Amino acid sequence: xxxxxxxxxxxxxxxxxxxxxGDLVAxxxxxxxxxxxxxxxxxxxxIGIIVFxxxxxxxxxxxxxxxxxxxxxxxxxxFGLANLIASFFINFLTLTAEIAGxxxxxxxxxxxxxxxxxxxxxxxxxxxxWRLPFQRMEQLFGLLGLALxxxxxxxxxxxxxxxxxxxxxxxxxxxxxxTPFTYAYFAIALFGAAMTPYEVFFFSSGxxxxxxxxxxxxxxxxxxxxxxxxxAVLSLSLMVGAALxxxxxxISVDQLSQVGLPTVFALGKVGLATVLVGIFAAxxxxxxxxxxxxxxxxxxxxxxxWGKHLRxxxxxxxxxxxxxxxxVATLFGLSGVDPVKVTEYSIVLSAAALPLTYFPILVIAxxxxxxxxxxxxRWVNAIGFIYLxxxxxxxxxxxxxxxxxxxxx
Amino acid sequence: MAERQYYLGLDLLDxxxxxxxxxxxxxxxxxxxxxxxxxxxLCVTALLSGPGVLAQRMGRRYGGWVQQAQRALGRxxxxxxxxxxxxVVSIGSHIELAPGSDELAGPAMDHWVNEHVIGxxxxxxxxxx
Amino acid sequence: MLIVALVAVAAxxxxxxxxxxxxxxxxxxxxxxxxxxxxSAVETARLIADSASRGNAFGPYTGIVxxxxxxxxxxxxxxxxxxxxxxxxxxxLSSELDAVLSDAVTHLRDLRVxxxxxxxxxxxxxxxxxxxxxxxxxxxxxxxx
Amino acid sequence: xxxSELLHCHVIDAGGxxxxxxxxxxxxxxxxxxxxxxxTLRIAGLVVxxxxxxxxxxxxxxxxxGPWPLAxxxxxxxxxxxxxxxxKVTSRDADTIRVSARRSDLRPPPPLPR
Numbered sequence: 001x002x003x004x005x006x007x008x009x010x011x012x013x014x015x016x017x018x019x020x021x022g023d024l025v026a027x028x029x030x031x032x033x034x035x036x037x038x039x040x041x042x043x044x045x046x047i048g049i050i051v052f053x054x055x056x057x058x059x060x061x062x063x064x065x066x067x068x069x070x071x072x073x074x075x076x077x078x079f080g081l082a083n084l085i086a087s088f089f090i091n092f093l094t095l096t097a098e099i100a101g102x103x104x105x106x107x108x109x110x111x112x113x114x115x116x117x118x119x120x121x122x123x124x125x126x127x128x129x130w131r132l133p134f135q136r137m138e139q140l141f142g143l144l145g146l147a148l149x150x151x152x153x154x155x156x157x158x159x160x161x162x163x164x165x166x167x168x169x170x171x172x173x174x175x176x177x178x179t180p181f182t183y184a185y186f187a188i189a190l191f192g193a194a195m196t197p198y199e200v201f202f203f204s205s206g207x208x209x210x211x212x213x214x215x216x217x218x219x220x221x222x223x224x225x226x227x228x229x230x231x232a233v234l235s236l237s238l239m240v241g242a243a244l245x246x247x248x249x250x251i252s253v254d255q256l257s258q259v260g261l262p263t264v265f266a267l268g269k270v271g272l273a274t275v276l277v278g279i280f281a282a283x284x285x286x287x288x289x290x291x292x293x294x295x296x297x298x299x300x301x302x303x304x305x306w307g308k309h310l311r312x313x314x315x316x317x318x319x320x321x322x323x324x325x326x327x328v329a330t331l332f333g334l335s336g337v338d339p340v341k342v343t344e345y346s347i348v349l350s351a352a353a354l355p356l357t358y359f360p361i362l363v364i365a366x367x368x369x370x371x372x373x374x375x376x377x378r379w380v381n382a383i384g385f386i387y388l389x390x391x392x393x394x395x396x397x398x399x400x401x402x403x404x405x406x407x408x409x
Numbered sequence: 410m411a412e413r414q415y416y417l418g419l420d421l422l423d424x425x426x427x428x429x430x431x432x433x434x435x436x437x438x439x440x441x442x443x444x445x446x447x448x449x450x451l452c453v454t455a456l457l458s459g460p461g462v463l464a465q466r467m468g469r470r471y472g473g474w475v476q477q478a479q480r481a482l483g484r485x486x487x488x489x490x491x492x493x494x495x496x497v498v499s500i501g502s503h504i505e506l507a508p509g510s511d512e513l514a515g516p517a518m519d520h521w522v523n524e525h526v527i528g529x530x531x532x533x534x535x536x537x538x
Numbered sequence: 539m540l541i542v543a544l545v546a547v548a549a550x551x552x553x554x555x556x557x558x559x560x561x562x563x564x565x566x567x568x569x570x571x572x573x574x575x576x577x578s579a580v581e582t583a584r585l586i587a588d589s590a591s592r593g594n595a596f597g598p599y600t601g602i603v604x605x606x607x608x609x610x611x612x613x614x615x616x617x618x619x620x621x622x623x624x625x626x627x628x629x630x631l632s633s634e635l636d637a638v639l640s641d642a643v644t645h646l647r648d649l650r651v652x653x654x655x656x657x658x659x660x661x662x663x664x665x666x667x668x669x670x671x672x673x674x675x676x677x678x679x680x681x682x683x
Numbered sequence: 684x685x686x687s688e689l690l691h692c693h694v695i696d697a698g699g700x701x702x703x704x705x706x707x708x709x710x711x712x713x714x715x716x717x718x719x720x721x722x723t724l725r726i727a728g729l730v731v732x733x734x735x736x737x738x739x740x741x742x743x744x745x746x747x748x749g750p751w752p753l754a755x756x757x758x759x760x761x762x763x764x765x766x767x768x769x770x771k772v773t774s775r776d777a778d779t780i781r782v783s784a785r786r787s788d789l790r791p792p793p794p795l796p797r
Contacts, residue, residue: 063502065425072436073423074740078467080423111598131532249581250574250676255606257599261585268594276599303425303436303458304515311536314432316519316527323526363740366749370502381750388753414727414795417686418707440686445725450769453710453724457685466687494724 007222013142014227019234020286021101021256022094022193022347024279025340027235029253030186031242034178039169039239041187045194046232048387050224051380052195052358053203055365057220060204061212063370067204067357068300074360083356084301088294090353091198093346095290096329099125100339101283104256108276115334122330125287129322134209134308137288144281150263150274151237157266158244165240185405188398189344192351194235200357202289205296209307217374241266254340294325344408352398355391362388415500417453425503426458426492426513435515437504438462441491456492456504459514490514559621565628566682568621569635573682575614577675579607580642583649584668590653591662600661601653608646615639635678642671692780694731694767702786703732706764709792729772729780730792732764765789 030038060066065073072080100114102121107114128137174183207220241262242253253259259279263271292308295318299306306318333339362384365376376384415421417440426435435458445452464475490513498505527533559565583604590600619636623629645667652664686708694702707730713723740757767782767789774781
């Protein structure tokens with residue numbers, strides 16, 4: 001019984017934890033701009049994150065070695081360091097975007113300029129990392145994030161022609177006003193939003209934090225195979241809502257506040273209140289995950305003690321990195337950068353950087369020294385290898401596309 | 410126990426060092442080699458760990474920079490730590506050390522950070538609750 | 539690779555780069571992009587005004603969405619005004635679009651003032667002129683695309 | 684000396700031809716671990732070849748089960764490197780090692796039993 005509760009809780013957390021500011025922005029933006037022509041990318045992305053997270057979770061559980069530990073061990077110190085710098089920088093962009101997202105969500109309730117709320121939001125994020133135990137933190141924000149189910153209710157309430165929606169999603173094409181380049185660029189953005197590397201840093205470090213054992217591998221699978229697809233349903237609902245409400249009105253999404261418009265349209269005040277809670281929880285949860293990931297990556301590369309299962313004075317360098325990252329992200333957010341632009345760049349670069357962390361995990365998941373008899377099965381390896389190819393193609397294409405489309409303009 | 414073989418680069422370098430109490434105390438940043446019993450053969454005599462060792466391994470120039478930084482920081486910079494081979498308990502996905510790891514560079518740096526930053530923040534000595 | 543990405547991000551996050559337009563065609567393209575941006579802002583404002591006047595949205599949220607729409611419209615207006623028209627024909631196009639943009643920004647400002655005063659039930663009436671701005675922007679986009 | 688210094692060394696065979704550089708070192712543990720100070724980890728041979736990611740990943744020397752296209756590719760890359768027993772080292776200075784073997788006599792590094 002206790003086990004069932006734990007599994008359910010894990011799944012719920014995974015649903016809430018799947019969506020962050022990247023998904024909120026990317027799905028609303030592409031829905032308003034491309035209709036359902038990019039819906040397939042969400043499906044490809046969620047299968048990718050399932051494969052990646054399941055492997056990373058299994059490796060961390062069996063060997064007790066999280067992602068960046070293995071990155072250095074398999075890629076060597078020099079290439080590992082380049083990898084660390086790239087991953088840390090992208091994670092930092094995401095952290096900035098999430099903190100700004102928390103501030104914006106608060107500003108939509110408090111009617112204060114979000115810039116004034118950024119230091120407060122950042123302090124809150126740090127305080128939770130400093131004081132709240134790992135599991136309670138994860139459950140609290142995962143469950144609050146379930147408020148985003150309201151976007152699914154939004155779509156149901158609008159009552160679209162479901163057959164027509166499926167037909168559109170199943171027959172994607174480049175809309176007449178777009179070029180193949182912008183189409184590809186936004187496909188990468190959506191993919192990066194669904195398959196963000198920090199999710200895996202966090203997930204694999206979390207497996208060590210929560211002291212998972214072999215018997216928890218079921219929990220790992222349940223979280224990943226049930227939680228993430230349900231999270232993807234929320235992403236698709238955001239896209240459909242934008243396609244139904246915003247696209248016919250020629251509204252393009254360039255503010256986080258516009259993400260709530262379809263829900264306001266369909267469900268009124270109750271919907272609005274719920275979606276704002278959901279946006280707050282999703283960005284806050286992701287700010288915690290990226291804040292911790294800043295510390296995880298550096299500490300694991302250098303072999304320092306890390307984690308929330310330790311007292312802060314038992315992992316001081318880890319906490320110092322977390323603290324400094326949050327502080328610098330706060331300053332960057334306050335400098336007047338456009339949070340939506342920062343989000344877009346963070347998800348696109350996330351997609352480009354994926355092979356750097358995916359590849360070592362795929363290799364270690366096949367190493368009997370680490371994994372014993374828990375190495376990848378034939379099917380996991382087949383899919384895992386296909387995704388490796390996909391990720392490499394994306395990584396190569398991203399920067400040229402970014403330049404050609406001027407950042408998707 | 411049967412004679413065990415290791416590829417030093419693959420099996421030892423860059424592995425996590427774990428103290429007897431389970432705490433993480435650094436990485437194997439390099440290995441020290443010496444002639445075995447004065448003969449022609451080389452033996453591994455110690456594991457080396459610390460930022461200076463790592464930087465030195467990546468290039469002499471970086472090693473110089475880190476050494477300068479370490480001189481400036483004093484003990485906080487972390488001296489290169491030499492762990493005699495006899496202290497190694499097991500070699501696997503991590504390397505387990507016998508008791509007595511307090512004098513390693515990693516814990517020393519943690520101590521410095523505690524004394525100057527983290528220890529001054531309220532709640533640093535309490536487990537999250 | 540990393541440096542390219544860094545520079546791209548730094549440039550992209552801080553400012554929207556506006557290149558010069560050397561031909562009428564290029565200028566017309568930028569005019570259409572501008573009109574689309576303004577249309578999005580106008581339609582966002584109309585949508586939230588409609589919802590708010592029917593009691594479907596809270597004051598703070600409405601106020602912020604409307605003022606973001608105003609900022610966005612006046613932003614694209616300012617950006618477009620900073621591009622030098624390459625010839626007389628482009629000059630005429632510029633004044634044609636600028637007239638619509640100015641009207642839209644004025645109407646958005648009225649709406650923002652009403653929303654900030656929390657006069658939510660009135661927002662439908664205050665937003666009424668935006669319907670005409672929306673139609674004109676649409677016509678402009680159709681004519682020049 | 685340090686292992687990293689050995690790993691940068693250039694290796695030249697009996698005929699004066701270059702074999703590449705030292706990419707890894709095989710060592711044997713004489714005596715059980717954790718059994719006091721008399722346990723030694725003696726260097727038994729060198730893995731020599733072109734430096735590259737395939738060697739670092741250890742697809743041949745370690746027990747890797749897949750994924751299939753990658754494993755066979757990297758395994759083949761690693762087989763291109765060769766193994767030289769330490770007894771065949773004739774001279775050694777800061778950056779060059781001379782060995783008494785010829786390239787044609789050398790075999791790929793042995794995978795380790797686990």
